[in-house]
Every structure is written in structure tokens, then in C-alpha cells.
Amino acid sequence: MWQQIRSNRIRSVFLVIIMGVVLALLGYFLGLYFTGSGFGGLFIALMIWAIMSLIGYFQGDSILLATSRARKINPDDLPRLYNVVEEMKIASGLEKMPDIYIVDDPAMNAFATGRDPKKASVAVTSGLLQKLNRDELQGVIGHEMAHVRNRDVLLMALCAVLLGTIVVIAWYGSRFFIFGGMGRTRRSSSSGGSGGEAIIAIVAIVLMILAPIFAQLIYFALSRRREYLADASSALYTRYPEGLASALEKIAGSTEQLKSVNQATAPMYIINPFRKQGMSAQDLTSTHPPISKRIAVLRAMAGVSYEEYSKAYQQVLHIDKVFIPAGAAAAAGSVALRHAQPETAEKLDEVQRIRETTNALWNAQKYGIINCACGIKMRLPPGFKLTEVKCPHCGRINPV
């Protein structure tokens, strides 16, 4: 069942290696140009990369969660979300329940982090919780679980670090080139500058300009591929592609933009947080495939399997490229779709969902609750010092 992930991973690793080669070339030629020693430059580039990788590997998830201002919640705060995550954990066969975080933001989005499936976290925005019904939420969580299960999180973090290193080196390289140019010219003229030096200079300049762009394109291509694979896995877990399709439709229709996000963390989200309204062109510079296409592929699925998804993908995008190798997909076999959740399971309307989500947010911020005898509920901030509080409705004095 998981061979297709493996074969997809080989192609991903190939792209990562190309990115590594770009970094090595950049380091080598910059070193050759500035210090006359190519391997010195290579060594410095690899050192920077190694240090950034170590930080990313051990601290990446907490940095991401902190910069997106996510708050951890307990099972009792939000039973619906907790249950949906647990359902998807079971369906995907993960060994350990991931931590659940919620981001107080009206924009609809979700992301997963964690360097390996045993230490993963899933974060969703409060906007998403308020607007999606259970089936839709399941589809979104299934997509995030697929990222964890397929180890996309680790792969994308690795790539983000590589990309970051290339960008940083190219940036500092170009500064040195402009401001340190004078001293450099004098030294080269004293050694009787030759044609070889000029060629090295040109190669270094070209690399400084092109390497970041090239690396970014690879990063985006990699990210788009993983998105389609995660969609396919989500459909396989839930047996209900319509759930994710309808969730994506709702997300596409919302106009809110996520507040705390940056270029490097964008691929971790379920949809591109930087998207502009109405963007639909198959854009080379996007981390995510266009939503309309993802929805169309999901809706074109007749049964649930990687092969079905691959077929729907070719049909919708009109290309013959095989998304997942046929040999691997055939072994998995196709399974029938399930029906929508019956009405009885769909108890919460939007008002109830909003109330539930807001309560969970208050709890996560450790607000205390006081129930007044008149039926009013009062929330006290965590640093509340007074010993009693007056009810604004009936005027009773309540002890804290």
C-alpha cells in the first residue's frame, strides 16, 4: 500500500540533491572568486548549511508553532477536533497521537509539523473550525496527517533550510561583490589578472543571481507534488474525497488572509497562505497547485485508491504524465466511496461551532470561569488579582 510513497520519495530526494548541487556550486565559485580557494568556499557554504539544518531539525517545529502563534489544546477543550484527529490518526496508521494546536485567526488554514511521525503536531485556525462541518474537517485533517505520514514535513523543512542557505550566501556574496570590489581589483591586477579570473567572476555573478531563483523553483515544484500526494492520501484515509473537496471550496471562497506567516513556512499549510483572490493559473512560482484543480481532481474520483486519483488527475489536467507509477498503485486495489455522514452525526450548526471554538480559545489562554446564580458566565483573565467580582447583569458579588 505504501510503495507509491517510496517511489515518489525517490524523485523528491533527486530534486533535493539538485538543490544541494546548486548550493555546492555557489559556494565553490564564490570561494574561488573571493579567496582563490574553491574548496574553502565550499566548506564555508556546507558549514552554514549544517548549522542551519541542525537548528531546523531540533527546533524547527517549535519555531514554526511560535511564529504562527499557535496554542496547544487539551482533549476536553475541543472534543470534536480531538476526535477527528484521532480518527485520522487511526485511519493513517500513525503510532502516536499528534499534539493539537489552534491558531486564533479568522482565516481558514491548517498545517502540520514535526520531524518524524512520532513527534508531530497539527495546527488549525479558529476560522477553519468555525466554518467546516465534520466531514470537511476530516478531509483537511486527513491531508495534514498525510503530510506527517509521508514525512513531507521533514522533507520540506530540509528543503526550506537549503533554500534559505542559498539565499543567504547569494545575498552576502553580492554585498561583498559590490562593496569589496575595489580591494579585490587591486589585488588581481598586482597578480596580473588573466582571462581565467574574468570567467570565474562571470560564473560567480551568474550563480549569485540565478541560484536563489532556481532553488526556489525546485522548492515550489517539490511542494506542489507533495500537495497532490497528500490530497490523494486524505481521500484514501477518509474514503470520502467530497469532504476535502468541499472544504477546499469553502477555503477558496473565504477572503481572509493569514496574519503570521512567511515564505519559508508557506508549504506547510493546506492552501497557499499568500494566494491572491482569483488566482488560478498553473503558476510556476506557487507552493500549492491551484485550488480549483485540486477540487476538480478530487471530485472526478470514482473510487478510492492512488490509481483512481492518478486517473482523475490525468483526466482533469489533460496530461498523460503518470502521477503515481501504475505498478505500485495496482497492488493497492480500489475501494468504494462511502456516503456522507448521516444527519444525526451533523449536530453542530455554525453558531454552535463558533461558540465551541471560542470557548476552547479562552480555555487555552487559561481564563477562569465564574457562574453567577442569575445564569451569567464571567471569564476572568489569568492574572486576575481581586478576591471577588460583581456580576454585571444582576449585581451579585461572587467570590473568585
Added chain:
Amino acid sequence: MTILIWVIIGIVVILLIAFVAIYNGLVRLRNQVKNAWAQIDVQLKRRHDLIPNLIEMVKGYMKYERETLEAITKARTLAQQATSAGPAERGKVEGELSSALNRLLAVAERYPDLKASQNFLSLQEELASTENKISFSRQFYNDAVMQYNNQTQMFPSNVVAGMAGFKPGEFFEVTVPEEKEVPKVSLT
């Protein structure tokens, strides 16, 4: 002559390595099946534990539904007695329990007071989620069984499986009587 001996030794070593690799692969798959089965077991137990709470809560509202309540209690007792049985036997009794539970939830629709109660709503969320977890763990289990069975039946791993006594796994299906009668509506 010496070359021939070396060739034979080489072939034997390769066969031995292949045997060990295939054997380990089979063990890994069999453990995956066992692990998946344990997951189902956890969820079924969880459902058994939820039912007394449900009955306790519903009792006050449904004075005239004694039969429905007795049916569900009986189905639960039967299901609890079958906890050590194989997948096929268990699928049957759990199916009975599922249909009794569905009947109770359908009846509950007729009691607006009950439906409005916050406790009932949260219990219903728990029950619905447990049902989902059962079906998801069953899904994962059946996938694992299929993978394991394929491996025990396909050449060359079937030779190793036969020699080492790997028996094919059993699929788990919860057969709910009502579910089969649902007509499929096609809108196209």
C-alpha cells in the same frame, strides 16, 4: 572443480539471505496485522464502555422504550463475551450491537427534551466518533491483512510462508443488518 564449489556456496548464501529477508518481511507484516487488530479491540471496548452511560441517560426520558433498551443491553453482553473470538465471529456480534445502537439513536430523535440536553449531545459526539474510529481501524486492519495475505500467497514469498507456517489473516467486517438495505441513489 573449485570454481564449481564456490559457485554452489555463492548460490546457497544468496538463497539464505533471500530467505531471511523474506521471512523478516513476513514477520513485519504479521505484526502490523496484530497491531491493527489491537487498535480495533481498543475502539470496540470503548464502545462497550459508553453504552451503560447512554442507557443511564436515556432511561429517564424513554419510559416506554423498554424493548429497545433491553435489546441493546443484551447485544452488549453478547459482544463482551465474544472479546477473545476471531474476527469473523466478532464482526457478527458487533454488527448486532451496531444495529441495536442505531435503533436507539433513531428512537431518540422522537424526544426533543433529550436531544436538547448538552450531556446527550456530547455523548452522541463520543458515540459517533467511536463508530468512525471503529470503521477507520477496520479499514486499516483490512488493508494490512490484504497486504499480508498477498505476500503469503505470491511467489517467491509463499514458499517461505509455507515452510515457516505463516497462515493467511482473516478480514474483519461488521455486518449491520440495516446497512445492506440502504438503496444506492445515483444522481447522474
